[in-house]
Amino acid sequence: MPIKLLNPLLASQIAAGEVIERPASVVKELLENSIDALASHISIDIEKGGVDLIRVRDDGVGIPKEELSLSILRYATSKIIEFEDLEKLVTLGFRGEALASISSVSRFTLISRTKDQNVGYKIFVEGQNETFEEKPTSHPIGTSVEVRDLFFNVSARRKFLRSDQTEFRQIEDVINKIALSNFAIGLSLKRNNRVVYDFDAANTLQQKLGRISHICGIAFVEQALEIDNERDGLKVKGWISKPSFSRNQADLQYLYINGRIVKDKTLSHALRSAYRDVLPKDRYPSFILFLELSPELVDVNVHPTKHEVRFRDSRMVHDFIYHAAQRVLSNAKGQFACLSNQPQENHEFCVCDANTNLLKPKEDEYKISSQFTPHVYLEQENSKMDSHFATENGKDESFKKEIENKIYYKAYEKQLGVETNKPMGYALAQLYGTYILAQNETGLILVDMHAACERIAYEKLKSDYDANKIASQTLLIPFTITCNSKEEGCIKEYGEDLRNLGLDIEFLNHDTLVVRKIPFLLCDIDIEQFVRDVLADLVEYGASDASKIQTDKILANFACHHSVRSNQKMTIEEMNSLLRQLEQTERGGQCSHGRPTWVHISLDKIKKMFMR
Numbered sequence: 379m380p381i382k383l384l385n386p387l388l389a390s391q392i393a394a395g396e397v398i399e400r401p402a403s404v405v406k407e408l409l410e411n412s413i414d415a416l417a418s419h420i421s422i423d424i425e426k427g428g429v430d431l432i433r434v435r436d437d438g439v440g441i442p443k444e445e446l447s448l449s450i451l452r453y454a455t456s457k458i459i460e461f462e463d464l465e466k467l468v469t470l471g472f473r474g475e476a477l478a479s480i481s482s483v484s485r486f487t488l489i490s491r492t493k494d495q496n497v498g499y500k501i502f503v504e505g506q507n508e509t510f511e512e513k514p515t516s517h518p519i520g521t522s523v524e525v526r527d528l529f530f531n532v533s534a535r536r537k538f539l540r541s542d543q544t545e546f547r548q549i550e551d552v553i554n555k556i557a558l559s560n561f562a563i564g565l566s567l568k569r570n571n572r573v574v575y576d577f578d579a580a581n582t583l584q585q586k587l588g589r590i591s592h593i594c595g596i597a598f599v600e601q602a603l604e605i606d607n608e609r610d611g612l613k614v615k616g617w618i619s620k621p622s623f624s625r626n627q628a629d630l631q632y633l634y635i636n637g638r639i640v641k642d643k644t645l646s647h648a649l650r651s652a653y654r655d656v657l658p659k660d661r662y663p664s665f666i667l668f669l670e671l672s673p674e675l676v677d678v679n680v681h682p683t684k685h686e687v688r689f690r691d692s693r694m695v696h697d698f699i700y701h702a703a704q705r706v707l708s709n710a711k712g713q714f715a716c717l718s719n720q721p722q723e724n725h726e727f728c729v730c731d732a733n734t735n736l737l738k739p740k741e742d743e744y745k746i747s748s749q750f751t752p753h754v755y756l757e758q759e760n761s762k763m764d765s766h767f768a769t770e771n772g773k774d775e776s777f778k779k780e781i782e783n784k785i786y787y788k789a790y791e792k793q794l795g796v797e798t799n800k801p802m803g804y805a806l807a808q809l810y811g812t813y814i815l816a817q818n819e820t821g822l823i824l825v826d827m828h829a830a831c832e833r834i835a836y837e838k839l840k841s842d843y844d845a846n847k848i849a850s851q852t853l854l855i856p857f858t859i860t861c862n863s864k865e866e867g868c869i870k871e872y873g874e875d876l877r878n879l880g881l882d883i884e885f886l887n888h889d890t891l892v893v894r895k896i897p898f899l900l901c902d903i904d905i906e907q908f909v910r911d912v913l914a915d916l917v918e919y920g921a922s923d924a925s926k927i928q929t930d931k932i933l934a935n936f937a938c939h940h941s942v943r944s945n946q947k948m949t950i951e952e953m954n955s956l957l958r959q960l961e962q963t964e965r966g967g968q969c970s971h972g973r974p975t976w977v978h979i980s981l982d983k984i985k986k987m988f989m990r
């Protein structure tokens with residue numbers, strides 16, 4: 379066939395293939411346009427799964443009459459003029475492709491009115507193959523886009539669509555993502571003329587949490603830890619779940635970079651690493667995170683649907699997010715946990731100081747960290763959300779109950795002869811040689827002794843180990859490994875990082891490298907596998923936690939061996955000492971397979987059981 383230029387319609391339809399995959403992609407593009415137009419309210423109407431009708435109306439700045447027909451041409455945009463503008467981009471759109479793509483594969487109506495016009499103007503196109511003119515029509519200031527019969531002229535695409543229900547779920551998903559990052563915008567969604575949801579603008583924290591709980595569920599809000607951090611021009615805000623709210627899929631993970639929802643391997647890895655110690659391998663954390671950084675530091679022009687970005691310094695961003703999340707998780711003391719079920723053999727080569735006498739009370743262990751928030755003990759009925767959403771009356775009621783409980787407790791404390799309140803309360807008895815029964819202001823606490831001791835010992839060993847940084851040991855016989863060119867490049871680029879991980883690796887010749895030093899604790903591992911894991915991490919994410927994973931495993935085994943066993947008799951003082959240490963231990967959370975180290979039974983619940 380001779381070479382010919384594609385006609386503009388065909389070119390648009392091909393481009394539409396990239397941008398408009400399904401009805402949800404139309405909704406995403408239209409919502410982003412409304413946000414860029416500074417809308418304060420957006421309403422969305424869907425019929426069936428969106429193929430029949432998608433209508434998006436906003437009260438934004440509108441499109442002037444003269445620009446209406448231009449707006450649906452390919453590469454027509456008001457958001458950038460020259461390439462450099464990408465570096466200071468503040469809008470979600472910039473490619474000038476969405477309206478052209480959508481209108482080339484649907485029956486498309488655009489109505490808009492700016493504040494300088496008395497009426498709105500409307501254009502209608504069917505697969506963009508007609509001439510059209512702007513017709514005056516009544517319309518409030520803002521823009522309405524109506525997309526009917528999506529893919530009516532590209533039957534191949536239509537065949538790939540799923541059921542209406544599935545397509546609608548995808549649309550909801552898009553709207554949820556947008557709703558979570560644009561709290562100031564009111565959003566309403568109707569399907570087949572029935573209201574699905576209607577969000578008012580959410581400005582206060584309470585309103586924001588209300589919107590989040592609607593989208594992510596109340597349990598997420600109850601289990602969410604706030605994150606707010608800033609360093610070197612990077613800012614992160616949002617909420618991450620306590621480990622107790624892990625999920626079996628990564629379905630509640632919302633990550634935004636400069637307001638744009640993205641999937642990013644570097645950041646996912648950073649978050650996974652932050653949770654590594656408190657979540658089992660097959661569980662996923664939940665989060666809503668907003669990362670803000672100068673547009674110069676991130677390239678958004680990587681993917682047609684703008685789902686991916688590239689960082690100028692991905693390592694810096696990785697470490698920033700990792701530390702921010704880790705700090706919040708560590709500070710969530712009081713949600714105690716046990717260690718993983720690491721194999722308990724092979725600890726002979728551990729050389730850590732084992733004099734961690736867990737049971738001996740120490741003076742300074744009686745201090746309670748300011749980060750220790752008693753509300754983590756309250757059960758769901760008394761939880762944070764309750765106080766956020768309780769009616770005034772309800773609030774009074776629960777407040778009264780709380781005071782009542784405190785009075786009981788005070789009387790009990792007097793009996794015991796102790797003065798200060800402790801979040802984990804005071805030990806009453808040891809049950810079945812395995813559990814500690816304790817009482818605090820708000821109810822009873824049962825602690826799994828062994829799991830609790832393990833967690834305390836593990837955290838202590840880790841901080842001791844970290845304080846000495848990762849020490850290396852020189853191998854008596856250097857270890858050689860063949861390598862490929864990617865791994866070679868990686869060693870050149872990350873030499874310093876490798877040394878920080880306790881590894882000394884050098885090139886012998888073009889396809890062989892030699893390992894001279896490895897981290898101190900890791901003398902018994904498969905060196906080749908370990909080095910390959912580290913290099914693979916560095917190639918993929920620009921960071922590696924393979925070294926930490928290995929040492930943590932060993933420290934975990936070690937901690938397990940030096941913790942109290944079941945059926946070990948403990949005195950009340952020893953039990954109280956353990957409770958005080960638990961209060962001080964970082965990253966209590968759940969054990970790595972989600973088992974708690976303690977549970978709380980609220981006095982309210984006990985009263986209810988006895989119908990009091």
Ligand code: ADP
Binds near residue numbers: 407440471473474
């Ligand atoms: P992009 O958003 O990448 O600029 P689009 O094809 O989505 O490209 O939109 C083209 C142009 O039409 C936009 O740059 C904007 O000027 C205008 N536009 C589209 N939707 C709206 C809207 N809802 N309100 C105001 N202007 C809009």
Ligand code: MG
Binds near residue numbers: 410477
């Ligand atoms: Mg756009």
